[in-house]
Amino acid sequence: MNDHTTIYNNFNVKRGIACTKIPLWKKFHNIHLLLMTVPIFLGTSYVAAKIGMQDLLPLNLVILRFVIASLTFILILLLKKGKSCIDKKDLPQFFMLGFFAITSFFYIHYTGLQYTTSTNAGLIMATTPVFAALFCILTKKEKVNSRSRLGICIAFMGVLLVISQGHFGDLFHQKTLLGDGLLILNALVWAWFTLKGKSVLEKYSPFIAMAYIHIFGTILLLPFAFFPTIFAETTLLQQLPTVSRATLLASAYLAIFCSVYSYFIWYLGISKIGAVKTAIFSYFNPIMATLAGIVIFDDVLTLSIVLGGLFVILGVYITNQKNDISSGNASLPDKIES
DSSP: OOHHHHHHHHHHHHTTOOTTOOOHHHHHHHHHHHHHHHHHHHHHHHHHHHHHTTTSOHHHHHHHHHHHHHHHHHHHHHHOSSOOOOOGGGHHHHHHHHIIIIIIHHHHHHHHHTTSOHHHHHHHHTTHHHHHHHHHHHHTSSOOOHHHHHHHHHHHHHHHHHHHTTOGGGGGGOTTHHHHHHHHHHHHHHHHHHHHTHHHHHHSOHHHHHHHHHHHHHHHHGGGGTSOOSSOSSOHHHHGGGOOHHHHHHHHIIIIIIIIIHHHHHHHHHHHHOHHHHHGGGGGHHHHHHHHHHHHHOOOOOHHHHHHHHHHHHHHHHHHHSOOOOHHHHTSOOOOOO
């Protein structure tokens, strides 16, 4: 260390400034870039799921995806420093959350995707924070102001535009009605999980909570991999030998990038820049889903879808302005879904 360096350091110490202090723009620069990758993966997850269901039944794709994801989560937990275990008394709650967030949610999700477009799916699932706010109104557990009520109305108008394609009189005759209806049910399930999951997030770190929810949800799925049911007459074990490379890659993509990576980056963002600023990135999810559907599956981008999508994003944005209620805050958490 030369004399100039010594003088410079002493000057900074006297002024109370650490020499190693990182500029604010550099501190958050990388996390913002990482958070921008999350909507890319979550938005394209709808397309990846459609590719996977070319060879696998919806339930079997769910099983394969979350077996891979859970094994990855287990590996991370084993390598992770610090406490990675949960209390035995919390096991029933984790099993319940695993059932709703993984077992039932993704079966409904993938079944719905068979009967609608990736574009519709991305836009409808974007309403999850709106349903969470609506649950708060109905249960009176949290206050929801008039601004959020306006956001709910705008978002629902957007969903109606997307589903009806602008022809409200023919709403129940649309080809995608069944799939759209299942995805609305899906958004309701995720919103319920968002609110119920808050209790475990108060006790455990978000990443550990989501890791165990994935693991327990996968455990509940495993019997379906070996025994035929009304949900899947052909088991995963029977379908695996005929699965194409594209389906395996789609399953791995969904597991590693849409589940493990996206959840990890999402909660890293929450810890670095806060939940509210992180949640803003979820508004890019439906945009990416729409673009992916158009590019890969030639989904038609109509004026109704564009206007409906804008209403959905605007409604969700307004709803989140005064309420910390979103799927991204309690689960990926924005759906982180994908």
